[in-house]
Amino acid sequence: MSLKLNYHNDGLIKAVDAISPDRAAYYSRKCENFIDQYSSHPNYIDWTYGKTELLLQWVAQLAAEETLLNIVQELIGPNILLWNAFLPVKPPHSTGKFDWHQDATYWPVSPANEIVSFWVALSSVNQSNGGMQMVKGSHAEGPVAHETTFDKTSMLRRGQKVSVPADDARIVNIDLTPGQASIHHTLMLHRSRSNSSDNWRLGVGLNYASCNVGPKPGFQDSAILLRGHADNSRFELMESPKTDLDNNALANFARSQQLQSTRYADVK
Numbered sequence: 415m416s417l418k419l420n421y422h423n424d425g426l427i428k429a430v431d432a433i434s435p436d437r438a439a440y441y442s443r444k445c446e447n448f449i450d451q452y453s454s455h456p457n458y459i460d461w462t463y464g465k466t467e468l469l470l471q472w473v474a475q476l477a478a479e480e481t482l483l484n485i486v487q488e489l490i491g492p493n494i495l496l497w498n499a500f501l502p503v504k505p506p507h508s509t510g511k512f513d514w515h516q517d518a519t520y521w522p523v524s525p526a527n528e529i530v531s532f533w534v535a536l537s538s539v540n541q542s543n544g545g546m547q548m549v550k551g552s553h554a555e556g557p558v559a560h561e562t563t564f565d566k567t568s569m570l571r572r573g574q575k576v577s578v579p580a581d582d583a584r585i586v587n588i589d590l591t592p593g594q595a596s597i598h599h600t601l602m603l604h605r606s607r608s609n610s611s612d613n614w615r616l617g618v619g620l621n622y623a624s625c626n627v628g629p630k631p632g633f634q635d636s637a638i639l640l641r642g643h644a645d646n647s648r649f650e651l652m653e654s655p656k657t658d659l660d661n662n663a664l665a666n667f668a669r670s671q672q673l674q675s676t677r678y679a680d681v682k
């Protein structure tokens with residue numbers, strides 16, 4: 415069965431070879447250096463939570479890898495924007511987790527079915543270091559009610575959580591080797607538990623959008639064009655950073671935070 419058909423049927427692709435192990439080792443070193451240098455910085459949480467593609471050259475470069483874009487193109491067509499990247503890394507023996515949630519229920523962008531989410535592993539990822547789980551086919555059942563917990567251990571800003579228990583029989587463990595990626599639909603029910611192992615969980619989350627996607631009415635946001643065109647885009651188009659955290663990168667990130675201020679008005 416084709417990748418696209420599998421994705422449409424299941425709402426997920428458990429693992430694809432997204433980048434080579436050599437490229438994964440290169441990005442893993444970049445990621446480790448960033449963590450070593452900045453994990454105590456007061457802006458570290460904000461910098462890793464979202465729009466990280468505007469700050470870190472290597473994150474934008476990873477998102478633009480040809481092998482990845484070819485897979486994205488199969489799913490959403492040839493005009494590809496990077497709407498968001500984030501670094502949901504989990505240190506050994508840390509409490510951070512994501513409860514069961516669906517992304518589309520809190521994302522102020524549409525049409526959500528022209529967005530596709532990749533999670534690229536830069537370390538081995540398994541259930542003991544906090545790898546994701548997904549509920550196969552759940553995307554087809556539509557949006558589910560979420561509660562907002564503001565749980566401090568949640569790696570989602572509002573601690574969003576689906577109040578119905580997930581159906582165990584359909585749970586897929588997303589275990590990955592470095593360079594592999596999982597792919598999920600914006601209505602996929604997914605979660606990841608805390609890292610109870612001695613090893614880091616390193617990876618990058620990438621939300622790609624077709625050129626038809628833009629902010630919902632009343633919202634503003636930015637995106638980077640990676641392939642094709644973005645004529646008439648409703649996003650403010652921005653450049654990938656030339657170097658990590660340079661002045662332009664910091665200015666673009668600050669601008670994107672300003673654009674997103676309506677989205678986060680309740681949590682800032």
Ligand SMILES: O=C(O)CCC(=O)C(=O)O
Binds near residue numbers: 517533544605619
């Ligand atoms: O990093 C994780 O474990 C979860 C990330 C997530 O919720 C997502 O990629 O949509």
